[in-house]
Amino acid sequence: MNKQDRKVLACVDQSRFADTVADYAAWAARRMDAPLELLHVIDRHPEQGSGEDHSGAIGVNAQEHLLSTLSDKDAALARSQREQGRIFLNRLRERALAAGAPAADMRQRHGALDETLAEQETDVRLFVFGRRGASAETTQRDLGRNVESVVRAVHKPILTVTEGFTEPRRVMLAFDGSAVTRKGVDMIAGSPLFKGLPIHVLMSGKEAADGPKQVEWARNTLATAGFDVVADIIPGDPEAIIAREVRKRDVDMLLMGAYAHSPLRSLLFGSKTTDLLRSATIPTLLLR
Numbered sequence: 001m002n003k004q005d006r007k008v009l010a011c012v013d014q015s016r017f018a019d020t021v022a023d024y025a026a027w028a029a030r031r032m033d034a035p036l037e038l039l040h041v042i043d044r045h046p047e048q049g050s051g052e053d054h055s056g057a058i059g060v061n062a063q064e065h066l067l068s069t070l071s072d073k074d075a076a077l078a079r080s081q082r083e084q085g086r087i088f089l090n091r092l093r094e095r096a097l098a099a100g101a102p103a104a105d106m107r108q109r110h111g112a113l114d115e116t117l118a119e120q121e122t123d124v125r126l127f128v129f130g131r132r133g134a135s136a137e138t139t140q141r142d143l144g145r146n147v148e149s150v151v152r153a154v155h156k157p158i159l160t161v162t163e164g165f166t167e168p169r170r171v172m173l174a175f176d177g178s179a180v181t182r183k184g185v186d187m188i189a190g191s192p193l194f195k196g197l198p199i200h201v202l203m204s205g206k207e208a209a210d211g212p213k214q215v216e217w218a219r220n221t222l223a224t225a226g227f228d229v230v231a232d233i234i235p236g237d238p239e240a241i242i243a244r245e246v247r248k249r250d251v252d253m254l255l256m257g258a259y260a261h262s263p264l265r266s267l268l269f270g271s272k273t274t275d276l277l278r279s280a281t282i283p284t285l286l287l288r
Contacts, residue, residue: 006125007035011113014088017130022092023165024283025128026099031193034125035103038092040085041113082108114153121154131160151286157187161283168252172200174242177214180257184287185218189225200249201231204241246282255285
């Protein structure tokens with residue numbers, strides 16, 4: 001994340017989580033001195049019907065009339081969605097600018113969220129979106145239904161946020177020595193996003209022979225870049241240890257790899273949803 005012309009892209013839907021997404025996106029844009037774009041993707045296949053019954057006998061010329069009526073209703077609905085979205089985005093844009101974002105733009109698109117973001121990512125330094133969204137208002141799902149599909153679709157860092165903004169003061173990197181978490185160390189060292197914040201590097205899981213060497217490399221790389229670093233190896237179940245240490249150390253943001261083969265993958269997508277994500281206590285920056 002070192003190109004000044006690349007933006008922070010905040011994906012928002014019309015849920016109560018949108019303000020928090022805008023707040024974290026504004027924080028990141030301010031820290032990186034990057035432009036911010038607020039993107040509202042309107043699903044081209046809304047999961048709701050009009051409630052009207054159009055079945056049954058259709059008389060002469062009635063089918064054409066019905067199609068015309070439905071087409072008019074669809075157009076009216078689309079116009080209404082666009083106008084509601086514009087008002088919603090403008091409020092978030094003003095909020096982000098007030099929070100210190102250097103510049104903020106807004107855009108609406110029709111389509112699937114994962115496909116839309118994949119199309120955008122060439123110009124993006126960081127994606128920001130809510131770990132839960134509008135669907136969580138009624139389903140009580142722990143993770144929004146879009147999280148995994150988006151993580152699989154894009155290859156830039158993704159900040160998934162929880163409800164309520166807290167300016168990060170202490171950050172933890174769940175480090176496993178893999179290529180993606182080593183890349184994460186380099187990203188932290190080279191980006192202004194976390195400058196001046198203490199970084200906790202934590203390796204957990206099965207003990208590895210080269211673990212101490214890997215952790216020392218991470219510590220030295222970050223210390224050389226001017227960071228205050230705490231680095232530890234705590235063998236054992238990564239899910240339980242990371243959740244415990246996040247609470248114990250009062251960490252505000254967790255960084256972790258999001259590749260399928262990472263042993264930390266189960267933090268997000270395992271069958272055992274962890275206490276960390278179930279309680280949705282802190283934002284998580286997923287490294288790609």
